[in-house]
Amino acid sequence: MIRLDAKRPARFCDGFTRRDFLHAGTLSLLGLGLPELFAARQARCADPSRDVNCILIFLVGGPSHIDTWDPKPHAPEEVRGPFKPIRTKVPGIHVTEIFPRLARYTDKISLIRSVYHTATAVHDTGHQLMQTGRLFSGGIQYPHVGCILSYLRGPKGAIPPHVLMPKPIGPTGGNMPHGQDAGYLGRAYDPFVLNADPNDPNYRVRDLLPPEYVSAVRVRRRRRLRELVEQSLRGFEASPQAKQYDDAFRQAYTLMTSREAREAFDIHKEPDSVRDRYGRTRFGQCCLLARRLIERGVRFVTINMFETVFNEVTWDIHGSRPFTDILQMKDEVAPNFDRAFTTLIEELVERGLYENTMVIAMGEFGRTPKINPAGGRDHHPGVWTILLGGGPLRGGVVVGESDELGYVPKSRPVTPAEVVATILAGLGFDVHHELPGPQSRPIPLVDYNVQPIRELL
């Protein structure tokens, strides 16, 4: 006999414990019939034998290519910058001295030194281009590459397929969308946003479990009651905002009722030694959490190294206040990246995950070759360098090169759309598979004239 209103919180009178709560929830709503849906969606466009994950690290602010991974030691002083090039594991590939650890991993990752875009040189355009492959125009908002994956493959079990951490990119001056959501695919395919700092000693994903005094039975009863109240909705639920809210309800319920899913987010379960390896920074711990999530079924993790370019020391080194200058990169930003990024690769390799997990680190543009009077460099989408490897991507390759001064691509220019196409191809998709756009207009994953970078695949 089940009594619903007993007052003992820790162990429920129907024999349910909080632990059992987890099992009750495995009948997730999201699961109902959906695997078939996703299977059908991807049947036409993907190689099912490939189950590749991806960690996309967005270097918000735009790292200076000359001072990082495309050094120009023979350029005149006003271009060269203060950092010396060093040799790396792969003969012929040099990076600057502020990335000593990265230098040991160039056999695992490749560099594209000829990425460029021709849109306005503000952060926001680069964010859109690099994460969706397109510049938003004509009223269409395109989906983030991770959201395309969510749409085509769906979740593995109760855990969301795409997690974004710690937060979406905030305002960076352009008042434009940053390409970090599902765009025209609809809010249901937006990433799960962590909204917490895994480096915080009190870190936890908020509200993952009901409070002690709300039993599992009551959670289910509440949900049932809510469904009844909603039955008499008068028809407005068809509107996108109302649908989105309901999706969020279902996803929350799925997540909170799965122990595996909840524990995946629990970074405190990682030994201190592992946590220290990544560096005790927000970014470092995000990299660790990304590895943990991939291990437990998340398919795509987007890490924003910074939330914005204001009020933080970032890659946005204009030199003039409040921004930092070139020299200051070596104090904080570069070592933080160098340590966490290389540890991530190390760990993925050690755990056998690197074979099916791509890791990409990229910014929204490069920086002006000529050093400005404030000792900084300004926005320069003319050419820059990104890092990528893992999964089906080859390591130790340099694609393209910039000219002597780092102004423009000298060979094999690469557009953001080609980068996105490469990620999609790496994930196993036909890059010209068509998605249902606004008004059911078919939109290919990337434009028909865009191909993945074959040298890397």
Place this chain on the structure above:
Amino acid sequence: MQARIVTCSCILLLAEVVVAAGPKEPAELRVFPAPIVLWRVGATQRIVVEAIDGDDRAIGDVTPVAELRVADRTIAVLDQQGRLHGLRPGRTKLMVRLGKLTREVEVEVRSGPQPYVPSFRNDVIPVLTRSGCNSGACHGAAAGKGGLKLSLRGYDPQSDFRVLTRQARGRRVDLEHPGRSLLLVKPTMTVPHGGGLRFELGSDEFWILADWIANGCPAPRPDDPVVERVTMLPEHVQLSPGDSQQFVVLAHYSDGTVRDITDRCKYTSSNMVVANVTEHGVAAVEGRGEAQVYALFGNFVAKASVLVPFRTDVAESVFAQAERFNFIDDLVLKKLAELGIPPAPLCDDRTFIRRVYLDATGTLPEPERVERFVADRDPKKRLRLIEELLRTEAFVDYWTYWLSDMFLLSSERLPAPALWAFQRWLREAVAENRSWQTVARQVLTATGSNLQNGAANYFVLHKDVVQLTETTSVTFLGTSLTCARCHNHPLEKWTQDQYYATANLFARVRLKNGKQPGEVVVYDAPDGDVLHPRRGVPMRPAPLDGAPMPADYAGTRRQYLAEWLTSDRNALFARSIVNRVWAALLGRGIVDPPDDLRVTNPASNEPLLERLSAEFVKHGYDLRWLIRTILSSATYQRSSVPSPENAFDDRWYSYYRVRRLTAEVLADAFAYVTAVPDRYRGYPLGTRAIQLPDVKVPSYFLDVFGRPKREQPCSCERQNDASIAQTLHLFNGETLNAKLRSDKGRIARWLAEKIPLGEAIERLYLLALSRKPSEQEKQKLAQALGTDDAPAPLDRPPTREQLEDLFWAVLTSREFTFNH
């Protein structure tokens, strides 16, 4: 009951929709342009033949199927692409025929300058612009590219001329061997070019540049004719998916000539889902709706609209008989009729009272008020209710908060006394319904102590001229100037010179510390200027496109700015606030986002925005008049339930657009229904979220539900999207759960009073949803609250947990969390 009424009207609508209007038939042909004047021998003019229907609407480009003939082919001839070439001076006619329809148009070829030498200003620069050479991403970048630096989109012809003819040891133009000029070999990729192929050898572009060089590279002259305006024809077309339409673009020059620039412009479409446009000005219709097609030429933008009705068979009576309460409805219904979108019927009284309470005051109506309203038989009761709400304290609280978002009130940059002074100032302005014109003037010219004169805090929040210039532009004109700080605005007409001329109007604002903590005194210094960063000199102070400040102007620079900004002639000033208020009440700006007014971001209903702005000015910038007028319209009062005929409408207001309550309103609604007030740190118990002057007051709930940070003047700061973090918080977080568990609130009271379950459900529905539950709903809820064997009895008091769970379900439902 209500559900049934709605269903009935849907069926009614469907029945009406079936009544078909006739298919569109061309009634006549029209030629664009007409008459045709070729400004010189050798000039060309693209011709478009358009079918016109009985209502004088352009309904399709029939040029490819029409028969075109020039009477005297020694004067002008047509080529295969439909371009007319002038051969010798004279007059003739162009004859057009399609089936039974014919048309004749006068053609005149003028002699013009002979021989014609391309002009640097009017031929060379447009080629560079159209080919993208001087774009922000290429040589137009602040630092140039590959050693060549042109002015962005050619705004400085003198400098571009110098750069092209004098720099790089003259290699860019080679007078002796024009074909070796870098200006020709680079863009054609005859030699390697970082920017790739811009135009082909032998193309029109190539020949214009080659001709100019071969003629000795004549310099731009002060008496060159300049463009005065640009027009695009036909201005409006109504098409169907699959159609294509050629547009003709004409530049009107200061020497009176009109020249065809159809192949010299750049084109964009505001809505590619509806129409795409090629680089030759041909729009291809892809879907239904409305798109603006833009032709960009220098700093000029011309536009034409492409309307693709969703249906053409909706009976006119559907629109003619739809409710109209004021001019808003006339204009909205006109647009809906053009697009073939039937409007939803009016919402019922219960929905209306809840909706208007939330939109006007951010609060829920008391159950007694709802019942009184429903029982009221006065046909004008909705108007009376609106009037009543505009006079409440809650209205003042709500709109003060709304303005506080706009003015970025936050303790991040303002100490407490200053913050309070600013908030008090805004509250007074709302309470006495100060005209928006006065508010803006008082803010922009505020002087004295920021604690005495709260508006002066505007200058404490935004200390430097750059911030002041840009914030002022977004706040009052809904226009971003940021781009023009470093270069001419790429999508707008604003130049860097205009930016610094405007910035200079703020150059003499000074701050000094007052006597009290947090006190700052704002005053104007007699001198001081802002330097233009590239020119190194101050620009003569002038507001954007206004006249420069006269040297003998009696007031301060700020006063001059405020006068211009708030004048009736500055259309953006009224337009911006009208659009913001509209967005607040109807969920989407007529221009969206609401603070992004620019030529290339079209209004979904331009006549509506124009008229509403004009009326707002006529009514003395009266915000209450504006709010009242919008709330009184049938458009505002339509049902939120879409029908299959209008469900796709995302911008034309055929039905009321639902949206989640904002973070603050939702928090207050929880507190109201549970009767458990919030305690925000540093504020007395019971202070509502909407009354907080500050967004730094800690509240996870408010943050996760999208409270803005008030750091950037951008409507994008407030996030109304749903997220899993929000719903997890409703399930498991403390905010709502603590209110349900409280031993002081409504739940505790009802338990103490032993209210039976049935009555509790009824009261809760009235409080939260402004409606009564149906018998069936009560039964089902009782069942869910009971055991497998027996439903919870409706006539007996529920347990605390039952009541808590019931409240939870209602308070997280969409019927509660949304305004609908």
